[in-house]
Amino acid sequence: MTLDDVGEAVKLNDSAFQLVKDEEKVVNFRFMVPLSLEQKAYEIRVNVNGHDVKDIMYSFSASRIINTKSDIEAMYVEKSVSRNTSYLTEYVGVTLNIVNTGHVAIDNVRVHDAIQID
Numbered sequence: 001m002t003l004d005d006v007g008e009a010v011k012l013n014d015s016a017f018q019l020v021k022d023e024e025k026v027v028n029f030r031f032m033v034p035l036s037l038e039q040k041a042y043e044i045r046v047n048v049n050g051h052d053v054k055d056i057m058y059s060f061s062a063s064r065i066i067n068t069k070s071d072i073e074a075m076y077v078e079k080s081v082s083r084n085t086s087y088l089t090e091y092v093g094v095t096l097n098i099v100n101t102g103h104v105a106i107d108n109v110r111v112h113d114a115i116q117i118d
Contacts, residue, residue: 019050042066074102079113 019025045063052058075098082093094113100106 040068042068074100074104074106075109076101 017025043063043065046061048060050058077099078097080095080097082095086092096111096113098109098111
């Protein structure tokens with residue numbers, strides 16, 4: 001089984017076993033969807049091949065698409081100031097409350113704040 005990740009096939013599982021007549025075998029695997037905001041879907045393909053006792057080859061292929069979604073609204077930011085009016089040379093405190101509301105950690109968070117002077 002392979003996962004098509006941005007044009008590259010990544011091997012997920014490779015099993016070899018025998019199936020007797022009327023036997024059913026379930027193969028389970030799990031994977032984490034790569035963190036890519038650009039790619040919205042991944043295709044999982046499976047190719048099954050086998051030979052019988054007369055060396056006749058049997059092949060089957062199937063695929064499924066897994067759609068992904070990202071947490072675009074994964075961050076909440078609230079800004080407050082200690083007072084709305086101040087005199088020259090007085091300090092005004094600024095508080096930023098930043099919350100990760102998504103499903104995964106957000107790395108490399110950077111905060112840039114500026115004062116606009118009219």
